[in-house]
Each structure stands twice: as structure tokens, then as C-alpha cells.
Amino acid sequence: MAKALEYNATVTERIDLTDALTVFRITPDKAPEQKPWFVPGQYCVLGMNNEAVPALGSVRRSMSIASAPEDDGPVEFYIRWVAKPESENPLTHLLWKLKTGDRMYMRAVAAGVFTVKDTIGNDDPRLRIMVAAGTGSAPFVSMVRSELRRNPNADLSRWVLLHGASYPADLGYRDELARMVEVNKLKYWGTVSRPKEAPEWRGDAGRVESFFEGARLDDLEKRLGLAPGGFHPKSCVIFICGLTGTITGTITPLFDRGFVPDFKRIREALGVPADIKDSVFYEQYDTEPVINIKDPSVVEPLKERMQAGLARLATYE
Numbered sequence: 001m002a003k004a005l006e007y008n009a010t011v012t013e014r015i016d017l018t019d020a021l022t023v024f025r026i027t028p029d030k031a032p033e034q035k036p037w038f039v040p041g042q043y044c045v046l047g048m049n050n051e052a053v054p055a056l057g058s059v060r061r062s063m064s065i066a067s068a069p070e071d072d073g074p075v076e077f078y079i080r081w082v083a084k085p086e087s088e089n090p091l092t093h094l095l096w097k098l099k100t101g102d103r104m105y106m107r108a109v110a111a112g113v114f115t116v117k118d119t120i121g122n123d124d125p126r127l128r129i130m131v132a133a134g135t136g137s138a139p140f141v142s143m144v145r146s147e148l149r150r151n152p153n154a155d156l157s158r159w160v161l162l163h164g165a166s167y168p169a170d171l172g173y174r175d176e177l178a179r180m181v182e183v184n185k186l187k188y189w190g191t192v193s194r195p196k197e198a199p200e201w202r203g204d205a206g207r208v209e210s211f212f213e214g215a216r217l218d219d220l221e222k223r224l225g226l227a228p229g230g231f232h233p234k235s236c237v238i239f240i241c242g243l244t245g246t247i248t249g250t251i252t253p254l255f256d257r258g259f260v261p262d263f264k265r266i267r268e269a270l271g272v273p274a275d276i277k278d279s280v281f282y283e284q285y286d287t288e289p290v291i292n293i294k295d296p297s298v299v300e301p302l303k304e305r306m307q308a309g310l311a312r313l314a315t316y317e
Ligand SMILES: Cc1cc2nc3c(=O)[nH]c(=O)nc-3n(C[C@H](O)[C@H](O)[C@H](O)COP(=O)(O)OP(=O)(O)OC[C@H]3O[C@@H](n4cnc5c(N)ncnc54)[C@H](O)[C@@H]3O)c2cc1C
Pocket: 043, 059, 061, 062, 063, 064, 065, 077, 078, 079, 080, 081, 082, 084, 085, 086, 087, 088, 089, 090, 091, 092, 093, 112, 134, 135, 136, 138, 243, 283, 284, 285, 286, 287
């Protein structure tokens, strides 16, 4: 049983977008000494003691930070209530009982390298294609917010956010992002996978990864102002955040265009030469393998696609 946590933070606000999606604003008792104390894209650890069933002890989980490092005040998290938890003491079920003013644990130390600085570097001129399903948009919201905190008139035309959810109401931060589209030239498209249940929805339909399949990729190229076939690692870099299905579904069609995931064992399994740079970076919220590299029937066809994609990569201008 995990040791009891000493609470050191307060829920300043909770905004319930739906029954299962909530923005939590949390204030640590002691503001981190260093400012800024994190880089957009990083996460920190939240925790709770199970007071209703003390025998279950405490639970801690990583959560991406959705606020910008330049923000004063509470730290923001965008969290989904997990319907089918794996553990017997799921954190999200304890968080959902909290109300404003309640106490909890927050380790105000940021971790992770899913940041622009640690992946491509801040000066990389390519389009930044950010792919998220559900609460996977949190690190990307932090990234674009941070740009605007530093310059409210920042040009976000290099930033492309593709956000997938089941229903329109699940597309958190939609209004804020829409303003960035209008004012800062952010490129943002929400897509819903159950459009029949939302007849008023006029946006894209399907899972977010379907943007990269066949004719949909041709359409995305047009929207981004790229020439046919122009969506490749010399013009774009991909960031994905969320559960395995989104990551696997996005990287697989992109092998055909020569995109290489930043994951050593997948690179090796697909025979990517060491001198070819990574062009897909991901933050995974669960622990399923993205590609079962131990299964030759999975790896062999993907290896062929990757090798053909790499041959094409050499021809891109
Ligand atoms: C670096 C990192 C950052 C994360 N950031 C966030 C975040 O910003 N917001 C967030 O909601 N979650 C985030 N997660 C997931 C989070 O850490 C927990 O796994 C999740 O909240 C479930 O915890 P639990 O204790 O309630 O359930 P557990 O008993 O731990 O159940 C875990 C199960 O939940 C599934 N799961 C995990 N996350 C989700 C999700 N978002 N939607 C649906 N199913 C999920 C997993 O596949 C697994 O089956 C992050 C995970 C990592 C590794």
C-alpha cells in the first residue's frame, strides 16, 4: 500500500466541461522558487489519499500541464475521468469528488522532454503538427498559450492543432483556440468521431488519426498551403499526445512519407539508419506498445513502408 501523501496544494477552481472532462486549477502552498518552473509540454504529478477506503492508501499519476509557464496563479490540468481504470485505486475517481477549496497533493516539479526545445529546438522553421485525442491536447494548449503570454500578437501560423474527441462538447479549449485562429493565425481543426449524435456539428468527422489517411492527407496538405505531396519531414514535424490508438494510427500512415518516430526500438525494428533524424515525437498516456516490435507479422509490412518512405524522403526538396 502506497504511503499517505501530505497534502500541499488546494483546488482553486474546477470547470466541468462534461461529466467526464474537467479542467482543474490547482494552487501549490509554496510557489516554485524558480520562474518559469516548467517548459510547455512538461507534466507533473498529482496525488490523493483514498480517505473513503484507507486500506487502498494513496495514488499518484502524471498529468500534463495545460497552463503557460508565464501564468501567475493556479496551475491548470485537463483531466478525463477514466471509466475503465486498471488499478483498484484510480486517481481520477478520487479527483472527481473534489470541490473548490479541497486539499490534495501536487509535486510542483516538472518532468518530461515532450517540449519543442528538447525535440526539434525552438528555432526549427517547420510546421508543428500537434495531434491530440481527448485530454492529450493539454501540452499543446500550454505551448500556444505560452507563445501568446510572451507576445499577444504572436504569429502562430506555424502551429497546427488537430484535436479529436467523441462529441463536440469534448473538444476542450475550443473557444480559446478559435480566438487564436482569428487573431494569431493558429491552424486548428477539431474532429468528432460520433457526428451522427451531433447533427449541428459542421466540422470534421472521424478520429483524429484519419487526417493522415489517403485522400484526407491530400486535403490536409491543401489546408496547410502545401503542394501535393508536400507534407513530409522536410516541411513538417509531428507531435502526438494521448493514448496508444491515436499514436499508432498517426505514425503508421506517416511511415509512407518518411516520418521517423523518436523511439529507438521502433527505429531499429524498422531499419532506420542512424543518421536520419526523428520527425515524430509522442507523449503516451497509457502503457500499451505503440507497435508490437516482437511480432514479425506486424513489423515486416511496416518495415517495407518505412523503407519506401525513406527512399521518397531523399527525393523531397
Ligand atoms: C506523461 C503523462 C501525462 C499525462 N497527462 C494526462 C493529462 O493531462 N490528462 C489526463 O486525463 N491524463 C493524463 N495522463 C494519464 C494519467 O496519468 C492517468 O493514467 C489517468 O488519469 C488514469 O489514472 P487513474 O488512476 O484514474 O486510472 P488507472 O487505474 O491508473 O487506469 C489507467 C487506465 O486509464 C487509461 N487512461 C489513461 N489516461 C487516459 C485518458 N486521458 N483517457 C482515457 N483513458 C485513459 C489507461 O489506458 C489505463 O487503462 C498522463 C499520463 C502520462 C504518462
